[in-house]
Amino acid sequence: MVFSSLEFLTVFLPVVLLLYYLMPDKGRNVLLLLASLVFYAWGEPVYIVIMLGSIALNYLFGLGIDRFEQKKNAQKAILIVSVIVNLLMLGVFKYGNFVIENINAVAHTALPETKLSLPIGISFFTFQAMSYVFDVYRKDAEAQKNILNFGLYISLFPQLIAGPIVRYKTVAEEINHRKVSFDLAAQGIKRFLVGLAKKVLLANNIGYLWSCLTENTDGHLTAAAAWLGAIAYTFQIYFDFSGYSDMAIGLGNLFGFHFLENFNYPYISTSITEFWRRWHISLGTWFKEYVYIPLGGNRKGKLRQVRNILIVWLLTGLWHGASWNFVFWGLYYGLFLLLEKFVLNRFLPKLPSVVRHLYTLLVVVFGWVIFAFDDTAQLFAFLGSMFGANGFAEGDFVYSLASNAVLLLILLLASTPLCASLGKKLERECEKKPAAFTVLETVWYLLLFVLSVGYLVDSTYNPFIYFRF
Amino acid sequence: MRNKIFVSLFAVLLLALAIANIAAPKKEFSDNENRSLASFPKLTVESLKDGSFTSDFATYLADHFVLRDWWVSVKAVAEEATGKTSNNGVFKGKDGYLLDSFDEESAAGFLANCQSVKEFIAFTKETYGIDTKTIIAPTATQILSQKLPPFAVTADGNALLDEAAKELDGFINLTPVMESHKDEYIYYRTDHHWTNLGAYYAYTEYKKACGEQAEPFAYWECETVSDSFFGTTYSRYGLFDGRNADTVSAPSGKVLGNMTVTNSKGEVSSSIYFPEKATGKDKYLYFLGGNDSLVTVDTQAQNGKTLLLIKDSYANSFLPYLIGDYQKILLVDMRYYMGVIPDLIAENGVTDILILYNLKSFAEDTYIQYINFTE
Structure with a gap:
């Protein structure tokens, strides 16, 4: 199930919320666990066993590390086994066919491909499970003794299928003790509705433009249309993914959880380094905590640091999908980060912010183009189009631009903190009339809700980009 | 609080x-x-x-x-408010016209279907000596293109029809006649079909191609069936504002005379009109009651001529004009018909064949290839 669907909004969520708030504290975790399993099984009825297996194994790993408290070597052995098991599971389901394809291509063999499809959310829940074992090993958190509670952590439906990747230590406390309140619920509803609107009203609509431009064209577009497409995709992926994170955080609040932020207006960045501090923060943190720092980070000389950065970005790319373009995309960012660290940082800060901003956005837009095409021929055709291989502009570009101009303007404004600060300003202005502000605010969120449901009822286009990870 | x-x-x-x-x-x-x-x-x-x-x-x-309709119209209003001029594949044109989109993707199958028809024409000529005629009717999107919203892009229908004219013997290109009457009420505003007047102009061209002349329009004493028709493009556009209703008219039943109409289930009626449909939502169903795999019309004409009409729904409002011209008319919709066309021709002693589609449904059709199947 996805959040931006009528079955979630008008069947699953009302039922689960109602039961949850009626349920005494003791039963809430079990209820939420059951709800999460139903949520997952709704879209992935067979592969739910994979997730249940992951829950059981990682629960045992945690217990094992806890039991051998005095024996460092045994703990280390369990940790290594757990990493191998988790990566193997991810490897078989996510990268199996990719590996076979490449072996076949290089060695001219004809190994048959597996018939396995990618279980929804496996990249997310596997990374969460790994963070748990790491955290227990490092004594950042206590082992979870109750398998139901541990199952809840892995399967918790708000962040199950598209993140944010919640590290165990950030919610360990709230798994056992958390409180709901009207204040938190109100905050959660607002956050959820903002996310829903970002996804349904913004991402889907601009994504429709991107798919209109790229489908049936094999990447052969006029330069103007190709740039419009690349910009459309850049907006789509941000509003799609950050919308999902907003919904996850909002839902978390409704059930008493506090998840960490996953996005912080990435497109206002003035360097690539800054961009990655603002984009998919939970993934960046995960790699930093569990890969970069254990590898030695920047503490063992420049050479080791370069190696570590490249490893992290190779893995980051690969995490996004079993395809070469994701590998290129990861390394592309790795190289820009190195370039900034060792060269550009001497010059960039002296440049006007407009130039820095433009530079960042260009790198990001080209990054998304690499990201968008897993077919290399299509990728190069599209890049060619961006540089005018198929002429500059045609009539259909004008129509696409004209009919999306207002939407693009909204997307542009919504990519900045402007709306949030306007809201705050309005609240200050209305300080003497809090009722007026409440009315305004309520109308605004009602509007978001009604529009989103309207678009969902009459929707033909509602993909989730981050679903394949 | x-x-x-x-x-x-x-x-x-x-x-x-x-x-x-x-x-x-x-x-x-x-x-x-x-x-x-x-x-x-x-x-x-x-x-x-x-x-x-x-x-x-x-x-x-x-x-x-x-309240599905209400939610759907919420979206339509929001789309309009943000400057979109189309919704769900329907353009909001000038003068209340809601025009079906026709893009390159839709047009992609046109040439392959042309080849199927070309084969069929050669086959019927050779086997039965029949000169099959073909009409691929331009739609409102093409003829009324000046009513499209600014910058709207559609596939080049004229070029496709020119191509068909080159490829197909007995092709009747309606573009000139429809162009010359485009200021008249030849297409519905809220539906993708042509009106009885549009169908009449098509009929005049058909008669010309047969070497005859059509009776003047007044001869048919057309009567208004409904003046509150909201058709398919209205439904898909989703605004449901109740404006620009269409009027459905049809040649008078008196002029057409008695006939026997047999549908694919063997049900018999005495008219090609279905008055009860005129009170429903889709009032175009007044003509023939909708699409059926095979409908046989036996008329009072005693000329021994039998027409095989392979068609989509555009033919339904075209049919009334043909009643006086043929003793028997077989209407076949390839989307539903499971039989073998050559057998049908042989069994019924068909003397004339007309293929009649509109441009969009012809280009998007995936069944027309079966006209050449012999078993």
């Missing part, structure tokens, strides 16, 4: 929506959208495992969503 009210409001809203969805009476057919709505999916182990239950449930829920 503020938050208490806020949370309560949304809780009530969400629950009300959930309950209303369960409690609201379910319709099997959407009049506004002119389509059957999804029925509740069967729950089996198989359908759960392969995910078809959940995806069918999603369709069911969207189809039967409480």
Whole structure:
């Protein structure tokens, strides 16, 4: 199930919320666990066993590390086994066919491909499970003794299928003790509705433009249309993914959880380094905590640091999908980060912010183009189009631009903190009339809700980009 | 306190929506959208495992969503408000015209279908000595292109029809005649069909191609069937503002005379008109009651001529004009017809053949290739 669907909004969520708030504290975790399993099984009825297996194994790993408290070597052995098991599971389901394809291509063999499809959310829940074992090993958190509670952590439906990747230590406390309140619920509803609107009203609509431009064209577009497409995709992926994170955080609040932020207006960045501090923060943190720092980070000389950065970005790319373009995309960012660290940082800060901003956005837009095409021929055709291989502009570009101009303007404004600060300003202005502000605010969120449901009822286009990870 | 009210409001809203969805009476057919709505999916182990239950449930829920039309119009209003000039593949044109889109993707199958027809024409000529005629009718999107919103892009229908004219013997290109009458009411504003007047101009061209002359339009004493028709493009555009209703008219039944109409189920009636449909939503169904695999019309004409009309729904309002010209007319819709066309020709002693589609349905059609199948 996805959040931006009528079955979630008008069947699953009302039922689960109602039961949850009626349920005494003791039963809430079990209820939420059951709800999460139903949520997952709704879209992935067979592969739910994979997730249940992951829950059981990682629960045992945690217990094992806890039991051998005095024996460092045994703990280390369990940790290594757990990493191998988790990566193997991810490897078989996510990268199996990719590996076979490449072996076949290089060695001219004809190994048959597996018939396995990618279980929804496996990249997310596997990374969460790994963070748990790491955290227990490092004594950042206590082992979870109750398998139901541990199952809840892995399967918790708000962040199950598209993140944010919640590290165990950030919610360990709230798994056992958390409180709901009207204040938190109100905050959660607002956050959820903002996310829903970002996804349904913004991402889907601009994504429709991107798919209109790229489908049936094999990447052969006029330069103007190709740039419009690349910009459309850049907006789509941000509003799609950050919308999902907003919904996850909002839902978390409704059930008493506090998840960490996953996005912080990435497109206002003035360097690539800054961009990655603002984009998919939970993934960046995960790699930093569990890969970069254990590898030695920047503490063992420049050479080791370069190696570590490249490893992290190779893995980051690969995490996004079993395809070469994701590998290129990861390394592309790795190289820009190195370039900034060792060269550009001497010059960039002296440049006007407009130039820095433009530079960042260009790198990001080209990054998304690499990201968008897993077919290399299509990728190069599209890049060619961006540089005018198929002429500059045609009539259909004008129509696409004209009919999306207002939407693009909204997307542009919504990519900045402007709306949030306007809201705050309005609240200050209305300080003497809090009722007026409440009315305004309520109308605004009602509007978001009604529009989103309207678009969902009459929707033909509602993909989730981050679903394949 | 503020938050208490806020949370309560949304809780009530969400629950009300959930309950209303369960409690609201379910319709099997959407009049506004002119389509059957999804029925509740069967729950089996198989359908759960392969995910078809959940995806069918999603369709069911969207189809039967409480106040569905209202929600759909919310989207249409929002799209208009943000400067979009099309919604769900329908352009909002000038003068109240809602014009069906026709893009390169739709046009892609045109040439392949032309080849099927070309083969068929050669076959009927060789086997039966019949000169098959073909009409691929331009749609409003092409003829009324000056009514399209600014910058709207469509596939080049004229070029496709020129291509067909080159490829097909006996092709009747309607573009000139429709162009010359484009200021008249030849296409519905809210539906993708032509009006009885548009069909009449097509008929005059058909008669010319047969070496005859059509009676003047007044001869048919056309009568208004309904003046409150909101058609398919209205449904898909989704604004439901109740404006620019169309008028459906048809040649008078008196002029057409008695006839025997037999449908594919063997049901017999005495008219090609279905007055009860004129009170329903899709008033174009007044003509023939809709599409059927094979309909036979036996007329009072005693000229021994039998017409095989291979067609889409554009032919339904064209048919009345043909009644006086043929003793028997066989209407075949390839989308539903399972029989063998050469057998049908032989069994009925067909003397004339006309293929009649509109440009969009012809280009998008995937069944027309079966006209050449011999078993």
